[in-house]
Amino acid sequence: MTLLAPQFLFAALAIAAAVIALHFLVTRQPRAGVLPTARFVPDRPATATARAARPSDLPLMLLRVLLVMATGLALARPVPTPARRAEARVILVDASRSVKNAAALRDGARSVVREGDVVVVFDSAARLVSGRVADSLRLLTPSARTGRLSAALVAAMRAATTISASADSLELVIVSPLAAEEMDAATASIRRMWPGRARLLRVGGGAPDSASASTPIELRSRADDPLRIAVAATRADHGSALIVRDSALAPAPAVTAGRALVYWPVDARPRGAIRRPRTDTTGAVVAGDAIVVAPFERRWRFPRDSVRGAHVVARWADGDPAVVEWANDSACTRSASIPVPTAGDLVVRADFIALVARLARACRGAVPMTPTSASAVAQLAGTGGRASHRAFPLHRDAHSTLAPWLFALAIILAIVELMVRTRRIDSASVMRARAPGVAA
Amino acid sequence: MPPDFAALLDALHGMRWPARSAVRGGMPGAHGSRMRGTSAEFTEYRPYAQGDDLGRIDWRLFARSDRAYIRLSNDRAILPTTIVLDASASMAFPTATLDKWRLASALAIGLAAVARSSADPVGLVIAREGQSIQLPPRSRRSLIHELIRAVEGIEPGGDEPLSHSLSAASRVSGRIVVITDFLGDADDVIGNAARAVVSGREVHAVHVVAAGELDPPRHAMLVSDPESPAIRRALTQDGRGSYDAAFAAWRDRLAHSLSDAGVAYTMAVTGEEATDHLVRRVTAPRSGVHSG
Numbered sequence: 001m002t003l004l005a006p007q008f009l010f011a012a013l014a015i016a017a018a019v020i021a022l023h024f025l026v027t028r029q030p031r032a033g034v035l036p037t038a039r040f041v042p043d044r045p046a047t048a049t050a051r052a053a054r055p056s057d058l059p060l061m062l063l064r065v066l067l068v069m070a071t072g073l074a075l076a077r078p079v080p081t082p083a084r085r086a087e088a089r090v091i092l093v094d095a096s097r098s099v100k101n102a103a104a105l106r107d108g109a110r111s112v113v114r115e116g117d118v119v120v121v122f123d124s125a126a127r128l129v130s131g132r133v134a135d136s137l138r139l140l141t142p143s144a145r146t147g148r149l150s151a152a153l154v155a156a157m158r159a160a161t162t163i164s165a166s167a168d169s170l171e172l173v174i175v176s177p178l179a180a181e182e183m184d185a186a187t188a189s190i191r192r193m194w195p196g197r198a199r200l201l202r203v204g205g206g207a208p209d210s211a212s213a214s215t216p217i218e219l220r221s222r223a224d225d226p227l228r229i230a231v232a233a234t235r236a237d238h239g240s241a242l243i244v245r246d247s248a249l250a251p252a253p254a255v256t257a258g259r260a261l262v263y264w265p266v267d268a269r270p271r272g273a274i275r276r277p278r279t280d281t282t283g284a285v286v287a288g289d290a291i292v293v294a295p296f297e298r299r300w301r302f303p304r305d306s307v308r309g310a311h312v313v314a315r316w317a318d319g320d321p322a323v324v325e326w327a328n329d330s331a332c333t334r335s336a337s338i339p340v341p342t343a344g345d346l347v348v349r350a351d352f353i354a355l356v357a358r359l360a361r362a363c364r365g366a367v368p369m370t371p372t373s374a375s376a377v378a379q380l381a382g383t384g385g386r387a388s389h390r391a392f393p394l395h396r397d398a399h400s401t402l403a404p405w406l407f408a409l410a411i412i413l414a415i416v417e418l419m420v421r422t423r424r425i426d427s428a429s430v431m432r433a434r435a436p437g438v439a440a
Numbered sequence: 441m442p443p444d445f446a447a448l449l450d451a452l453h454g455m456r457w458p459a460r461s462a463v464r465g466g467m468p469g470a471h472g473s474r475m476r477g478t479s480a481e482f483t484e485y486r487p488y489a490q491g492d493d494l495g496r497i498d499w500r501l502f503a504r505s506d507r508a509y510i511r512l513s514n515d516r517a518i519l520p521t522t523i524v525l526d527a528s529a530s531m532a533f534p535t536a537t538l539d540k541w542r543l544a545s546a547l548a549i550g551l552a553a554v555a556r557s558s559a560d561p562v563g564l565v566i567a568r569e570g571q572s573i574q575l576p577p578r579s580r581r582s583l584i585h586e587l588i589r590a591v592e593g594i595e596p597g598g599d600e601p602l603s604h605s606l607s608a609a610s611r612v613s614g615r616i617v618v619i620t621d622f623l624g625d626a627d628d629v630i631g632n633a634a635r636a637v638v639s640g641r642e643v644h645a646v647h648v649v650a651a652g653e654l655d656p657p658r659h660a661m662l663v664s665d666p667e668s669p670a671i672r673r674a675l676t677q678d679g680r681g682s683y684d685a686a687f688a689a690w691r692d693r694l695a696h697s698l699s700d701a702g703v704a705y706t707m708a709v710t711g712e713e714a715t716d717h718l719v720r721r722v723t724a725p726r727s728g729v730h731s732g
Contacts, residue, residue: 030674035663036530036540036623037653040686041673 002165004077004400012072016065023055060420067413074406081165087386088167089117090156094176094204095140096123096147098369102140105204109137109175112201116166118159124148126155142204144327144363147182149174149380153190160194160392169386172198177205178377180370188379196387200380205369217360221245225266227340230347230356241334241360260325260363264336271335272306272324275299285322285338287314290354294346300337313359314338323359332363445588448550451716457554457723459519459615460642460704485509519642520563520577521555522613523548524605525591526620526648527568529666532596533650539710540650543718544619545591547646547708550719551617552587563613564590567605569598574605577613599667603628610636610643617644617722622694624667630694634701644722645698647707653687654709656680 003009035041055061093109113119119129119137124145129136152174160170172194176182191198217240219231225245241260247268263271276299284293302321313334314323323336336359346352372380488497488508498511525548531541552562561577564587573590602618603625609616616636618629622645633643656663656675665671675683691707698705708718 030660030662030676032662032664033657034533034535034666035653035656035661035675036533036621036650036666037683037687038663038665038671038673038675039623039668040683040690041663041675042679042682042686043673044676044679 002079002081004079006076008075009072012068012075015072016068019064019068020055020061023057023061024052026052026056057424060417060424063413063417063420067410067417070406070410070413074403074410077400078402078406079165079400080402083166085116085167087169087171088163089114089171089173090160090163091117091119091173091175092126092149092152092156093119093121093129093137093140094123094147094152094174094178094182095121095142096179096182097142097144098147098177098179098182099142099204100177100369101204102142105142105175105177106137106140108201108203109140110134112173112175112199113137116163118163120152120155120159122147122149122152122155124151126152128155128159144332147176147179148184149176149182150184150186150190153187153194157194157392160387164389164392167389169388170392171386172196173201174198174380175201175203177369178202178372178380179205180372180376183372183376183380188376191380191382194382194387195391196384197382198380200377202377205371216240217356218242219245221266225340226342226347227264227356230340230353231360233348233353234357234360240362243360260332260334260360262334262336262359264334264338264340264359266340270300270337271333272310272326273300273302273335273337274306276301282316282318284317285314285355286317287323287355287358290314290351290358292346292349292351292355294341294352297339298337299339302335302337314355325363327363334359444546445549448546448715448719449553449584451714452550452553452557452719454557455554455720455723456558457521457551457560458558458725460725483513486512518560518579519555519558519615520561520613521552521615521617522563522565522577522609523552523587524565524567524602524609524616524618524620526602526618526624527566527571527594527596528599528602528624529597530599530621530623531648532666534652538596539652540621540648541596543708543710543715544646544648546715547619547648547718547722548591548617549584549588550715551619551722553584554719554723555615556583560615562587563609565605565609566590566594567600567602568594568596569600572600572605574608599624601625601628603632606632606636610639610641613641615642615644617646619646619648621648621650623665626694630697630701630703633698633703637702642704643702644704645706646718646722647691647694647705648710649691649707650710651712652710656683 089112091109091112094105099105109119113133117133119133120126121129121136121140123143124147126148156172164170178200217231217234219225219228220243221227222245227243227245231243241262243262243264245264245266247263247265269275279297279299281295281297283295284291285296286292296316298316298320302324307321307324310324310326312321312323313325314321314336316322322338323334325332325334338355340347485498485501486509488510492510496510497508501507501509501511525544527541531544532538533540548564552564555562556579559579561579562583563577564573564575566573571594573594575586575590601624602620606616606618606629610632616633618633620629622629633645636643658677660674660676663673663675673679695705695707704722706718706722
């Protein structure tokens with residue numbers, strides 16, 4: 001049993017001692033007697049405090065002591081202490097965009113996890129894995145967000161307090177490719193707050209699971225699609241996107257893993273877009289440094305709700321989104337509402353080809369992983385042995401499952417004490433009413 | 441006769457109780473009278489005046505001197521004495537031994553015996569609520585036994601006022617002895633005693649005080665007045681000083697009030713002095729306050 005706030009128990013002990021002492025100090029009327037000259041006795045309250053050899057009203061005293069102790073114990077918030085084992089691990093598993101080989105990462109994480117360990121999965125935020133850890137790791141998929149090792153270390157220390165009572169020593173295990181972008185200025189100082197060394201399992205930073213930048217742009221459209229001319233004019237290093245012009249030609253998810261999927265319908269409604277009330281024309285579309293000035297006939301627009309959480313890749317000259325991108329776990333999806341004219345020379349113009357290349361670029365999250373320097377890795381690994389469980393005392397805001405029951409017991413005892421006390425007072429009143437004056 | 445009374449009467453055998461001053465005239469007795477009478481004890485001659493009894497003329501002197509003189513002599517008279525005994529509840533203290541009542545009873549019997557030895561008629565008034573006894577002054581031989589029986593048949597109780605008994609006694613007696621603790625109607629008693637003194641009576645006040653009243657138990661007690669149950673107070677160590685001072689001041693005031701009224705005051709404390717000594721103190725000739 002561990003008390004999160006033991007000072008309340010000490011206070012309850014002191015109060016209980018005072019209660020017992022008060023039961024030995026009884027305030028009562030002294031022995032009655034006759035004195036003919038009583039009129040010369042000063043008129044003062046006819047009560048006297050005396051020290052009794054035995055406590056007055058033993059059941060009431062026990063009730064009060066139990067009430068005080070139950071309240072004090074509830075406020076002290078007892079936490080049952082589980083059986084202690086030799087060691088436990090806090091495992092940080094990287095699920096950020098730095099992970100290029102998720103399978104290797106999953107295998108690495110599964111290899112170190114033992115029963116009773118705590119697993120923290122992190123990317124830009126850290127979250128404690130609860131429930132069936134093995135299943136969670138098997139389904140672990142890296143996100144497109146940047147990893148934050150500092151947040152993960154803070155979460156690890158918080159998690160360590162939850163298992164410190166069950167193990168003599170705690171080991172920190174970091175399963176991550178340890179990319180440079182995951183470290184920040186606070187990482188080293190936060191790492192020093194975990195005493196002892198950490199085991200680093202550097203996995204997941206190897207070759208990506210699927211095709212990447214080296215794959216050329218792929219266009220799935222009809223043979224007479226004028227966009228084929230522009231796509232053909234792009235270079236191989238312009239991107240690895242898969243451009244789908246007809247929903248019937250949409251690929252299977254496995255094909256698009258790790259690639260940008262661009263839905264750019266010929267006539268159909270683009271994903272996330274709605275038809276404009278009135279078709280209009282605008283003079284230009286801008287995507288980064290690619291600017292195309294042409295009389296585009298706009299029929300679709302992206303409502304504000306559909307672009308929430310999305311990244312605008314290209315905008316019309318009036319600021320309306322023209323192409324938006326949604327990130328998913330493995331890659332991203334783009335939706336383009338730019339009409340491609342079947343007549344004219346737009347598709348062979350360099351600015352339009354540059355626009356197509358821009359839309360076919362790799363996803364925002366698909367950036368090359370730069371490994372952390374050796375010195376930073378050494379700093380992260382640290383020195384010494386495993387951390388003692390004493391380094392992670394139970395946090396004050398930890399949950400005590402016994403406290404509510406103790407509070408309930410205290411309330412019941414308070415009610416019983418009130419009833420007993422009321423009955424005592426009533427009995428005393430009846431006795432006084434029946435008393436025939438003062439005995440001689 | 442109970443042994444304690446017998447011992448007391450033995451100790452007081454032969455004692456006399458002279459009057460504090462010349463008594464009124466009356467039946468011949470042992471006390472000097474304010475009246476000039478015809479007793480054998482010659483005092484002086486007085487010239488005959490018209491209206492004098494011819495039988496009181498000293499004819500032998502008339503024969504020698506041819507002058508008519510009346511032979512005068514001091515008259516002696518009795519002094520009817522009434523003992524007024526307080527038998528209120530406050531006299532039944534301590535409740536276990538009734539020391540106050542026993543002392544008061546012994547004093548009453550002792551004083552009655554001494555007065556009887558002086559050939560004075562002795563009466564007794566016992567003031568007890570519902571059981572008051574009033575025995576007029578008498579001189580018969582069995583008087584003391586009657587008084588003892590009367591006293592023994594009484595158990596103190598109630599809160600009968602003493603002033604009425606004192607008034608009744610003053611109508612039939614020249615000497616009144618009040619034996620009480622003055623914890624009842626003390627002011628009325630003092631007033632009636634003063635009136636009796638003014639009317640020529642000899643009034644003695646014997647203030648009976650229990651040792652337990654002067655020095656109550658040391659442990660804390662909730663004490664109550666037996667005559668006024670509403671008075672219930674806690675007597676603690678802290679309050680003892682105030683109690684002692686208040687009780688002493690009251691006794692002092694009482695003694696001075698009685699003395700100022702011309703009453704012979706004597707305080708009798710239970711267990712402090714032999715009863716016959718107390719009787720001797722009460723009956724000793726004096727002229728002022730005499731406290732125990």
